[in-house]
Amino acid sequence: MDVTSFGIDHDTLLRGIYVSRKDTVENGVLTTFDIRMKEPNREMVMDTSVMHTIEHLMATFFRSHPLWAEKTIYVGPMGCRTGMYVIFKGDLESKDIAEIMKACYEYMANFNEEIPAAKSEMCGNYLDHNLAITKIECKKYVDEVLDCLNEANMTYPRQQG
Template sequence: MKKIASFTVNHIDLLRGVYLSRKDVVGDQVLTTFDLRMKEPNREPVLNTAEIHTLEHLGATFLRNHPEYDEKTVYFGPMGCRTGFYVIFKGNLESKDILSIVTELFDFAASFEGEIPGGSARDCGNYLDMNLPMAKYEAQKYLELLQNLGDENLVYPE
């Protein structure tokens, strides 16, 4: 079988960052998938399910309520390997095009207070597996990276 695109990425040399993962054309629309890599694969501990689940709720809610990105957002969710998130936006975009919205998103998550959106038994199939303090901690760590990105954090390694 042919490897899917995400399995061809050099995870040995991959750093934390914001990477263009793929572009797909659906009808007349370009959908751009980004890899929001919060952990260095196979070198750092992965995100625990409680904080990644919390960040998923915060991130998806933030993007779908954003005045500019609400209609551009197709998907925001965790990677199975738990080293970050995928976000899919409508549009033919590059990593540098989304740095401001990604920074806004993680700033929102790092400073969030109150009830987690969708964090109830009625609204979520696993509402007990949430950890807001750790989600805020991980969001803050990622924010620090976002403020100091180099090309090595924006382009997949060979």
């Protein structure tokens, strides 16, 4: 079975930005990024309301961005609630998206408006949001990870054997 994430050493994985996989589609490449906000099995995972709010804000940020809107394929939460997946068009590396990801997380950390599409007719679980905690989590990710991103936060640790 070839599931990339099952080969990652989650016991040593740090918070960061990782290339999860690259897929060739027709004559282009789609790059899936693992935006890891929590150290797996060592930190408390995020509440579903926070993950849901990040999903709405991150999707809004990228889909309205003048350069990244056309490159954005997907934004969504990880089932383990330790981060987000983002898929972009292009053969990209973590360093290629570090600046825009920092801008996105700063946008979310400073967001003070109504959560986009958090209405019953627009969202399947519109009551499950928490902007206050989302802002705290996003600021923490900027301060502790994105402001000091290095190779250890951008290269997956692989399982031994």
